[in-house]
Amino acid sequence: ATMPPLLSAIANAGRHGVLVKSAVVMERLAQVDAVALDKTGTLTEGTPRVTHIRPLTGCGLSKDELLRLAAAAEHPSEHPLARAIVDAARTRGLHIPAAEDFASTPGTGVTATVAGRKIAVGSSARLLDGGIHPATAVAAGLEEEGRTAVLVTADGTPVGALGIADRLREEAVGTVSALHELTGTAPVLVTGDNPRAAARLAAEAGIADVRAGLLPQDKVTAVQEMEQAGRKVLVVGDGVNDAPALAAAHTGIAMGRAGSDLALETADAVVVRDELAAIPVVVRLSRQARRLVA
Ligand code: ADP
Numbered sequence: 381a382t383m384p385p386l387l388s389a390i391a392n393a394g395r396h397g398v399l400v401k402s403a404v405v406m407e408r409l410a411q412v413d414a415v416a417l418d419k420t421g422t423l424t425e426g427t428p429r430v431t432h433i434r435p436l437t438g439c440g441l442s443k444d445e446l447l448r449l450a451a452a453a454e455h456p457s458e459h460p461l462a463r464a465i466v467d468a469a470r471t472r473g474l475h476i477p478a479a480e481d482f483a484s485t486p487g488t489g490v491t492a493t494v495a496g497r498k499i500a501v502g503s504s505a506r507l508l509d510g511g512i513h514p515a516t517a518v519a520a521g522l523e524e525e526g527r528t529a530v531l532v533t534a535d536g537t538p539v540g541a542l543g544i545a546d547r548l549r550e551e552a553v554g555t556v557s558a559l560h561e562l563t564g565t566a567p568v569l570v571t572g573d574n575p576r577a578a579a580r581l582a583a584e585a586g587i588a589d590v591r592a593g594l595l596p597q598d599k600v601t602a603v604q605e606m607e608q609a610g611r612k613v614l615v616v617g618d619g620v621n622d623a624p625a626l627a628a629a630h631t632g633i634a635m636g637r638a639g640s641d642l643a644l645e646t647a648d649a650v651v652v653r654d655e656l657a658a659i660p661v662v663v664r665l666s667r668q669a670r671r672l673v674a
């Protein structure tokens with residue numbers, strides 16, 4: 381027997397490194413007319429590096445001590461920023477002490493007890509909660525340079541900031557314009573990162589519509605607003621923080637290589653081979669299959 385069009389489209393998608401979980405997903409994918417892309421790990425390579433280590437003056441910590449505390453707290457986390465911080469500490473040959481009471485809040489950061497001190501590492505906007513502190517200026521300075529500024533606090537007091545940079549994927553610009561052409565709508569960037577770093581990366585990727593500083597639930601709201609305006613939205617993401625939006629979207633695709641288990645389970649399809657450019661290819665395949673079915 382010849383294979384039904386939707387099934388051969390699934391097989392074809394597999395050849396392009398994309399696991400589409402069902403024929404129904406293939407059908408829904410053919411309907412998408414708008415795209416919301418996550419930043420970290422989706423538009424970017426997802427292998428960020430620590431570029432700046434800034435202990436606050438007067439906190440009594442050296443660069444290595446600041447990095448060591450942050451790495452200890454981040455050690456259990458699977459977030460790309462956490463891996464960057466742990467890698468930076470290892471590269472500097474630092475011993476990373478054990479942490480207790482680890483907890484993570486998607487879209488915000490982590491907390492843990494390190495050597496008897498309560499350490500928090502995460503978004504400066506969230507940890508400072510709009511308050512003004514010398515750390516605000518340090519973080520803003522890093523963000524002006526397009527970095528993700530991660531704040532470190534000890535027992536509630538800011539002690540320093542880390543500047544972290546990630547590179548745009550090589551195929552990001554081509555993918556954004558291919559998706560724009562296919563859907564007739566300019567793709568949107570939805571990110572938990574700060575507006576400055578987000579705007580800078582969006583400009584590089586050719587995206588004009590940027591929604592930054594979003595918590596996981598805000599990403600859902602952004603998608604729901606698009607869907608209420610009559611769009612069938614394809615969400616592409618990789619993190620735990622993307623899972624609710626992947627679930628809420630008409631169709632959700634997760635980036636597989638560094639993607640969190642929750643994102644891979646929640647998404648309707650997974651880019652296994654880590655090539656963003658496979659996404660427009662698969663959208664095209666789904667549409668061809670739909671024409672054959674109809
Ligand atoms: P994105 O939506 O771009 O993938 P996330 O929602 O995962 O980003 O993270 C948003 C912001 O929250 C990060 O830019 C960072 O400031 C903070 N954050 C989240 N998780 C962590 C973590 N494990 N360590 C430090 N900061 C974190």
Ligand code: MG
Nearest residue numbers: 418420421619
């Ligand atoms: Mg992400």
